[in-house]
Amino acid sequence: MNTLEVKTRPFPDQRPGTSGLRKKVPVFQQPHYLENFVQSIFDSLEGFQGKTLVVGGDGRYYNRHAIQVILRMAVANGFGRVIVGRGGLFSTPAVSCIIRKRRAFGGIVLSASHNPAGPDGDFGIKYNIANGGPAPEKITEAIFTRSRNLQCYLTTDSDDIDLDTAGEQKLGSTLIEVIDPVADYADLMEHLFDFDRIRSLIDSGLFSMRFDAMHAITGPYAVEILENRLGVEPEALMHATPREDFGGGHPDPNLVYAKELVDVLFGSQAPDFGAASDGDGDRNMILGRQCFITPSDSLAVLAANAHLTPGYRQGLAGIARSMPTSQAADRVADRLGIELYETPTGWKFFGNLLDAGKATLCGEESFGTGSDHLREKDGLWAVLFWLNLLAVRKESVHAIISAHWRSFGRNYYSRHDYEGVNADGAGELIESLRAAAGSLPGKRYGDYEVAFSDDFAYTDPVDGSLSEHQGIRIGFTDGSRIVLRLSGTGTEGATLRLYLERYEPDPAQQSLDAQDALADLIRIAEEIARIRHFTRREAPTVIT
Ligand code: G1P
Ligand code: ZN
Numbered sequence: 006m007n008t009l010e011v012k013t014r015p016f017p018d019q020r021p022g023t024s025g026l027r028k029k030v031p032v033f034q035q036p037h038y039l040e041n042f043v044q045s046i047f048d049s050l051e052g053f054q055g056k057t058l059v060v061g062g063d064g065r066y067y068n069r070h071a072i073q074v075i076l077r078m079a080v081a082n083g084f085g086r087v088i089v090g091r092g093g094l095f096s097t098p099a100v101s102c103i104i105r106k107r108r109a110f111g112g113i114v115l116s117a118s119h120n121p122a123g124p125d126g127d128f129g130i131k132y133n134i135a136n137g138g139p140a141p142e143k144i145t146e147a148i149f150t151r152s153r154n155l156q157c158y159l160t161t162d163s164d165d166i167d168l169d170t171a172g173e174q175k176l177g178s179t180l181i182e183v184i185d186p187v188a189d190y191a192d193l194m195e196h197l198f199d200f201d202r203i204r205s206l207i208d209s210g211l212f213s214m215r216f217d218a219m220h221a222i223t224g225p226y227a228v229e230i231l232e233n234r235l236g237v238e239p240e241a242l243m244h245a246t247p248r249e250d251f252g253g254g255h256p257d258p259n260l261v262y263a264k265e266l267v268d269v270l271f272g273s274q275a276p277d278f279g280a281a282s283d284g285d286g287d288r289n290m291i292l293g294r295q296c297f298i299t300p301s302d303s304l305a306v307l308a309a310n311a312h313l314t315p316g317y318r319q320g321l322a323g324i325a326r327s328m329p330t331s332q333a334a335d336r337v338a339d340r341l342g343i344e345l346y347e348t349p350t351g352w353k354f355f356g357n358l359l360d361a362g363k364a365t366l367c368g369e370e371s372f373g374t375g376s377d378h379l380r381e382k383d384g385l386w387a388v389l390f391w392l393n394l395l396a397v398r399k400e401s402v403h404a405i406i407s408a409h410w411r412s413f414g415r416n417y418y419s420r421h422d423y424e425g426v427n428a429d430g431a432g433e434l435i436e437s438l439r440a441a442a443g444s445l446p447g448k449r450y451g452d453y454e455v456a457f458s459d460d461f462a463y464t465d466p467v468d469g470s471l472s473e474h475q476g477i478r479i480g481f482t483d484g485s486r487i488v489l490r491l492s493g494t495g496t497e498g499a500t501l502r503l504y505l506e507r508y509e510p511d512p513a514q515q516s517l518d519a520q521d522a523l524a525d526l527i528r529i530a531e532e533i534a535r536i537r538h539f540t541r542r543e544a545p546t547v548i549t
Contacts, residue, residue: 006163006177008081012156013037019045019152021145023351023493025131027117030067033128037158039074042148044158046113046132047082049147053110055085059103059133061095061186062115063222063285065122066249069093071115071130073165080179081159084110087179090186093168094247096222096286098386099190101137101379106189111135116222116285119257120496123250127496138356138380142472187229194230194386197316197378198393206396207236213276216388217243217266220252223282226385235392241276256283258290258372258384259549260297271295278395278402282384287352288372289387293402299418299519301331304368306409307390308337311366313397314390316378325358325367327351328461328476329488329504331416334368340413349463349475350490356380357467370420370504407515414510417522421545422492423501423536431491431499434539438477438489441533445479450529453481479533484508487530501540503530520548 016035019026019042026042033039047053058079062068072093079087088103089095095103097114104112117129132140132148140148166174166181174181206212216231218224224245231237243266244252255262258281270279270292279292291298298306308324311317323344324334338345346364348354352373358364359377368374373382374390391402398405423431445458461475476490485507492500505523509515520527530536537543 006161009160009162010157011037011040011160013041013158015153015155016041017153020149021131024118024139025114025129027120027127027129027494027496029496030124030126030128033067039071039130040078040158040160041152041155042130043075043078043113045148045152045155047078048151048155049144050111054083056110057086057088057107058084059088059095059100059107059109059112061090061100062093063096064092064094064247064249065116065128065251065284066124066126067128068115068249069168071128072168075113076166076176076181077160077163078158080163080176081161084179086182088182088184089168091169091171091183092186094186094222094225096186096190096226098287098379098381098383099186099226100133101381102190102193104133104135104137105379109135114285118285118494119255119283119288121251121255122284123253126250133380136356136360136380139353141353141356143470187226190226191230191234193378194389195234197314197386198389199315199396200234202396203389203392204235206392212278212395213241214278214280215241215243215266215269215276217258217263217279217281218245218247219254219256219258219263219281219283220244220246220248221256221282221284221286222247223286223385226286230385230389251284258283258288261547261549263290267292278391280388280391282388283372286384287382289374289384290372291387291391291402293406296403296406298402298406299331299370300368300372300374301326301333301370301416301418302406302409303387304330304366304374305333305337305413306394306405307374307387308334308341308366309409309413310394310398314393317365317376321365322362323358323364325355325364327354327369328478329420329490329502330368330370331418331506332484332486332508333413333416336413346466349461349472351493352382354463354465354472357465361467363466370418410515411512414508415515417507417509417517417519419505419519419523420549421503421505421527422547423503423540423542424495424546425498426501426540426542428499430539430541431501434501434534434536435477435489435491438534442477445533450532451525453483453485453525453529456480456482485526487526487533489530489534501536503534503536503545505530
């Protein structure tokens with residue numbers, strides 16, 4: 006085997022977004038494109054010689070090819086060991102789990118999360134650091150800077166590695182270890198949750214559920230954990246075989262894209278519990294019979310009930326939520342007497358808080374929930390957490406959420422997405438809001454009075470780093486909020502996200518439809534931000 010130094014030219018567009026570098030597959034297929042980015046990652050790291058790298062992806066189209074490229078480059082760059090999931094597979098939370106368990110230097114995740122896959126779909130690549138979490142901005146910016154002047158990369162002239170048999174193989178002086186992608190993660194889940202209790206609920210015959218893997222990575226994880234370890238019947242698992250194109254679907258677990266599951270849970274004969282995860286297994290959606298739990302509410306319920314599970318019996322150090330996530334968790338933190346951290350969008354901002362022991366649970370409104378058990382959001386973890394609560398409380402999902410709202414009040418919440426709009430128009434909208442923000446406080450809109458308005462900036466309480474321009478917040482005197490920001494994960498045009506929230510303490514007023522409850526705020530958002538004017542759209546493309 007020989008090491009090769011291949012000449013290349015920099016690409017101008019390799020700046021990692023909210024969650025790594027995401028592009029259409031044909032972009033990644035340009036000669037040297039993937040290699041350039043991988044070399045830029047390695048060049049931005051120090052001291053990995055002889056150390057361990059974890060590599061795996063969500064199984065989408067181009068995954069297997071990319072894994073072979075990365076393996077050769079990891080060998081040529083001097084890693085001592087590369088741990089790769091069998092078949093090139095690892096869910097995002099499983100990569101985080103393995104990095105931590107095996108004390109690896111870092112890991113590379115191949116995924117574009119919930120974005121559609123296939124030859125014309127999306128592909129993505131992301132670097133995770135030694136704590137198992139996404140690289141902080143300092144590193145992603147260094148990668149981008151490096152990518153802009155890269156002149157060559159290192160690889161080998163070796164053949165493809167057999168990815169389908171577990172075991173160790175030597176390539177040059179690097180050991181390539183192919184492992185079962187599920188076992189370690191499943192063991193961790195068994196340690197955190199009361200599997201015996203969940204199993205008796207499932208065996209009781211009084212409980213039925215469905216889990217939708219959406220033809221993506223959680224299929225094999227669900228089979229091992231839900232079916233083999235917890236006794237859920239195979240028919241309860243939908244779309245559990247991963248496909249390179251995710252079956253042509255859009256594996257985003259929400260009311261729009263997980264429609265088949267939603268129809269089952271809202272139909273007659275609905276099961277007691279329904280859940281889904283996304284392309285790479287880090288998102289989750291929780292449903293009860295005729296009932297949808299918003300991710301913001303889910304975080305609040307898990308926090309309020311965490312003491313009922315073995316893994317969190319000791320209580321929580323604190324809760325962290327992304328800025329646009331509803332303030333439902335704030336009320337729980339307040340009652341528990343623990344700290345609540347409001348961070349910018351993106352999981353990477355939770356890493357320091359978790360490492361420093363300041364937060365135990367964290368969550369985002371975008372169907373992401375997780376804890377200090379690893380450093381990514383974790384779809385199946387949230388599903389198992391809910392199953393553990395259901396097994397202990399022996400109440401329906403609906404009863405649990407209703408009781409929660411009676412006790413804490415309800416934060417009506419919705420997100421309106423304007424996908425693929427003209428990037429200039431979307432930029433102008435944010436610019437004009439930024440300019441107007443200072444003059445909004447004190448203004449009245451119907452029953453609402455603006456209390457504050459700003460362009461959210463965050464100073465990390467652990468390392469003091471400052472992240473600015475994280476979204477426009479408009480807060481009202483009654484605690485309601487309107488938030489607007491541009492997506493950092495899209496691959497076409499721009500996506501404007503409008504987040505709406507209203508607090509309702511009165512139990513008699515807590516069963517409205519969210520869109521009805523938020524109708525005034527939706528109108529006010531249009532009046533202040535002139536969304537139709539700037540996006541040239543009459544309505545959002547996705548409402549969750
Ligand atoms: C979206 C979500 C964000 C999440 C990210 C990665 O980012 O809004 O909460 O962390 O995907 O899953 P956005 O497209 O809004 O930048
Ligand atoms: Zn994801």
